[in-house]
Amino acid sequence: MIKKRPRTAREVAAFTLFSMTEDGAWSDGALHHYLQRAELSLRDRALATRLAYGVVQNELLCDWYLRQFSKLRLSKIAPRVRICLRLGIYQLILSDRIPAHAAVDETVALIRHYGHANDRAVGFANGILRAVAQAVADNTLPRLNCPDKESFYSLRYSHPEWLVRRLTAQYGQKETEKLLETNNQIAPVSIRVNQLRIQPQEALVRLVADGFAVRQHPLIPSILLAESGDIAAHSLFTQGAVTIQDTASAICVEVLDPQPNTFVLDCCAAPGGKTFYIAERMDNCGTLISCDIYAHKLEKIQQGADRLGLSIVQPTLQDAAQYRPEWQGRADFVLCDVPCSGMGIIRKKPEIRYKNADELENLPQIQQNILENCARYVRPGGTLVYSTCTILQAENQAVVHAFLQNHPNFEAVPIAHPIFGQADDGMVTLLPSVHNTDGFFFAKLRRIS
Numbered sequence: 001m002i003k004k005r006p007r008t009a010r011e012v013a014a015f016t017l018f019s020m021t022e023d024g025a026w027s028d029g030a031l032h033h034y035l036q037r038a039e040l041s042l043r044d045r046a047l048a049t050r051l052a053y054g055v056v057q058n059e060l061l062c063d064w065y066l067r068q069f070s071k072l073r074l075s076k077i078a079p080r081v082r083i084c085l086r087l088g089i090y091q092l093i094l095s096d097r098i099p100a101h102a103a104v105d106e107t108v109a110l111i112r113h114y115g116h117a118n119d120r121a122v123g124f125a126n127g128i129l130r131a132v133a134q135a136v137a138d139n140t141l142p143r144l145n146c147p148d149k150e151s152f153y154s155l156r157y158s159h160p161e162w163l164v165r166r167l168t169a170q171y172g173q174k175e176t177e178k179l180l181e182t183n184n185q186i187a188p189v190s191i192r193v194n195q196l197r198i199q200p201q202e203a204l205v206r207l208v209a210d211g212f213a214v215r216q217h218p219l220i221p222s223i224l225l226a227e228s229g230d231i232a233a234h235s236l237f238t239q240g241a242v243t244i245q246d247t248a249s250a251i252c253v254e255v256l257d258p259q260p261n262t263f264v265l266d267c268c269a270a271p272g273g274k275t276f277y278i279a280e281r282m283d284n285c286g287t288l289i290s291c292d293i294y295a296h297k298l299e300k301i302q303q304g305a306d307r308l309g310l311s312i313v314q315p316t317l318q319d320a321a322q323y324r325p326e327w328q329g330r331a332d333f334v335l336c337d338v339p340c341s342g343m344g345i346i347r348k349k350p351e352i353r354y355k356n357a358d359e360l361e362n363l364p365q366i367q368q369n370i371l372e373n374c375a376r377y378v379r380p381g382g383t384l385v386y387s388t389c390t391i392l393q394a395e396n397q398a399v400v401h402a403f404l405q406n407h408p409n410f411e412a413v414p415i416a417h418p419i420f421g422q423a424d425d426g427m428v429t430l431l432p433s434v435h436n437t438d439g440f441f442f443a444k445l446r447r448i449s
Contacts, residue, residue: 001025002114005037009044010087010106013051014114017083020056020351027056027351046228055083055090056350057184060158062086065093068142069128069135080115081125088129092136100133149173153180162357163343170393175433179391182433187347189226190217190246190437194308196280198241200224206236219418223247240308245273247419248344248389248430248440252337253277255415255428255444256385260285262332267320267374270297272304272313274335279310289327291318320370327377333385336374338367340388340395344439347432360392367399375407378447384410387442391429396441400427404445413444 001019006012012034019025019033031052035045055062063074066085074082088107091098108126111117117125135141146152150168154161157180167176191207191214193200200221207214207224212231217223224242236242253274258264260283266275269290279288290301290313298315305313318324320336341360342352371386378384386403388395404410412426419435420428430440 001030001033006034007038008106009040009048010051010110011114012038012040012045012048013055014084014087014110016048016052017055017087018080018114021079021083026349027052028349050095051087051090053186053350054094055086058090058094058158059086059354060160061094061155062089062158064144064155065089065132065141066128069131072124078116078121081111081117081121084111084115085125085128088125089132092129092132093141100136104129104133153177157181157184159183159346159353160355160357163353166392170391171431175431178433179431179439182431183346183350183353185347186227187246187432187438188436189228189231189244190250191224191226191231191242192245192250192277193222193224193242194240194276194280195222196284197239197309198236203236203242207231207234210234217247220247220250223250238307243273243276243304243308245277246438246440248435248437249273250277251417251419251430251437252335252385252387252440252442253281254417255442256333256335256383258282258288258333263287263330264289264333264335265327265331265374265377266290266335266337267318267370267377268292268337268339269301269315270294272301274337275301275313276304276308276310278333278335279305279313280308282312284310284312286312287314288312289314289316291316291320293317293319321366321373323373323376329377329379331377331379331382333383334374334378335385335387336371337387338370339363340367340390341392343390343392344430344432344441345389346439348438360395364394364399367395368402371399371403372406375403375410375445375447378410380447380449382447383413384445384447385442386445387440389438389440391431391439391441396429396443397427400443400445409447409449410445411448413446415444 002015006015015034016030019030084107088103091103111125112122150164154164159180193203212229214224214226217225231237258278258281269275270292275290292298301315346353414424416422427443430437
């Protein structure tokens with residue numbers, strides 16, 4: 001992380017992007033870190049957020065334009081200079097509210113002060129940005145020239161071509177374009193009300209009275225939606241009356257439908273959002289074991305449970321792929337939210353899209369192993385929900401179909417919900433472009449013998 005305190009919105013954005021490249025930081029964590037250190041107005045905080053996410057969301061497109069105006073190959077441009085040039089190109093081409101002179105001058109200043117660049121490199125960058133600004137003014141920007149729709153979508157919406165082609169094969173071109181476009185938009189903040197402590201209408205009234213732009217979710221009473229604002233700093237959050245949880249994650253728990261005074265296993269629980277909602281729907285009565293393989297994540301689960309007043313949560317160090325004999329056939333409800341590619345949460349972590357396809361090849365086998373093991377804990381008549389935050393069928397339907405084929409003692413359970421309607425095969429994929437949630441998959445199964 002850069003130790004210097006950022007002074008401007010563009011410095012916050014640049015420092016965020018530098019940290020992602022140099023330290024492997026996640027965009028949301030790095031941005032939050034530098035926003036906390038900077039003393040910015042609300043308007044400038046919004047600008048910093050828009051610039052940082054905008055560059056990540058449009059990296060492939062920014063690089064394409066950079067290639068059109070640079071005489072050097074991108075690999076020959078110093079990393080920080082290249083990052084700043086993306087930032088400048090994003091402002092000049094993809095943001096219509098920033099004056100060209102400000103975009104050019106401020107980007108050149110970033111390169112001069114933080115780009116590890118000599119005068120020649122600064123001059124090179126200045127020349128590129130002025131040429132881009134002139135092309136925008138003259139309406140002479142080069143047009144995207146692609147051999148087919150998939151390669152055009154890949155460039156236009158900055159998603160790797162392998163991912164675009166896989167999504168098109170699953171959902172068709174029209175739905176895929178909607179999905180890619182939605183992935184580059186800002187997701188609403190989903191606030192779930194802890195109804196053991198407060199009713200949704202009261203929470204809504206208090207947040208609105210304190211200046212938050214919050215509205216009731218049209219279909220889910222326990223969810224409030226906010227466009228922005230630091231909900232975690234509000235007293236309702238610190239006192240455990242509300243928590244941040246995406247609508248898709250909450251729906252997953254509603255599909256599981258855990259009951260009070262039962263034995264429940266959340267097998268891959270961190271960071272704990274679904275565990276907390278499970279405990280609330282159990283009326284904080286019964287046994288709820290919340291597992292993860294990292295001790296520091298269990299500490300955060302415990303802190304969250306304490307904040308929300310959920311005494312039944314038992315954080316437990318456990319690898320979900322490793323058998324725990326004392327749980328064999330005991331659980332009334334098992335949630336198996338497995339590690340996945342994360343391709344459903346691109347709106348919130350835009351850099352996830354740039355994963356190499358090879359990184360995902362082993363995931364279905366890992367997921368299958370976890371599902372196979374956790375199914376052993378379900379009692380006859382008990383419920384098993386398999387879920388991911390990806391929308392790729394190889395990690396979702398394919399895993400569940402293979403499991404059901406090998407386990408005739410389990411059956412799919414038809415499910416219904418106001419968000420997605422009826423699913424007779426017990427499997428649902430939520431899409432940001434359709435349901436305005438994270439991309440998410442869940443399947444509801446029952447052990448019949």
